[in-house]
């Protein structure tokens with residue numbers, strides 16, 4: 001299973017190293033006929049390599065399905081992939097190359113918000129629509145009317161996590177450990193903090209590190225001195241595992257809570273037992289019994305030998321949303337495709353229903369909280385404001401104190417429509433999660 005991932009990775013790398021022919025016979029970015037060129041930029045190597053690799057797998061899976069069923073107006077789509085090595089400058093270079101040399105009509109990427117923020121202005125300036133599958137920082141889509149996403153945003157994710165800690169875990173003393181090099185981590189820390197304070201919680205300590213650091217003992221010691229009950233670490237998987245191990249070495253036993261950036265097949269590989277009993281929010285759960293998720297997981301496993309993480313699911317959804325928009329577009333060119341992406345309404349994705357709002361962010365996207373239990377990811381809570389049916393076998397995030405009947409409650413300064421309906425699942429007996437991992 002590792003070797004398949006490696007093969008895909010080598011294929012991607014050689015594409016990058018040996019270059020993509022800028023314009024092949026009959027292929028063109030625009031309306032000229034032949035293949036339709038779409039660009040993808042991502043972290044195929046570097047500190048966040050699994051983000052790019054998983055996203056790529058999801059995109060390619062969707063691409064093959066789209067092409068097998070006739071492509072777009074009889075034309076096949078071709079995806080050209082650029083590795084940005086998990087670096088902001090390279091993300092900008094990658095997108096510049098895709099647009100100016102390869103003439104792509106649309107761009108998919110990135111995962112890390114800082115990388116999307118570096119590339120989005122280039123797409124905007126060139127009127128090339130960009131869909132980020134998974135960047136959750138609110139600033140990304142504010143770069144202009146050509147920039148979209150298919151994931152929820154941090155002014156929603158942060159408050160949900162605060163409510164989970166305060167109302168479900170019933171904790172009042174939280175400490176924050178944030179990555180100053182990451183727009184995502186800095187933003188999510190603030191959105192969490194605002195809501196947590198509003199719910200009567202206290203932030204007893206706030207420390208930081210920089211992406212790439214490997215020694216976190218000084219910060220952890222300082223945090224521990226303030227006696228937190230829980231530590232909020234909205235970072236990426238590479239550092240999370242090391243942070244948890246070092247905390248346990250220092251004798252700290254508080255649970256860690258994080259955001260979607262924890263998501264990676266490497267998370268538990270790195271953190272091991274040190275992460276037991278910790279929680280993070282995510283865009284989907286691979287064990288979700290919903291038919292769309294089951295069929296995606298099966299097809300992915302057949303092809304790549306692995307269980308798809310949420311990046312794969314979001315990559316898949318982003319490619320599908322783009323292809324649907326291109327099918328509706330009067331012309332295969334930036335502005336026409338942009339207008340159709342903006343109209344995306346009720347698209348049934350693997351990560352839930354996708355309807356894009358005025359601000360080019362999905363409204364009412366599903367969010368799950370996962371717990372690391374026995375070295376596996378177990379579903380702990382689901383909030384699905386867009387769903388009317390009950391399905392997920394988990395407990396909802398508890399109601400906001402004093403906010404009536406809503407489950408999530410409007411997030412303060414939320415830029416996403418706050419969830420107003422009930423969660424997908426009825427409260428299970430007690431707070432015990434009832435999900436079990438299927439045997440593989």
Ligand code: PHE
Pocket residue numbers: 051111112113114134135136137184260261262263310311
């Ligand atoms: N949301 C993260 C960011 O904006 C990226 C991410 C999404 C990472 C989903 C893992 C899973 O930076």
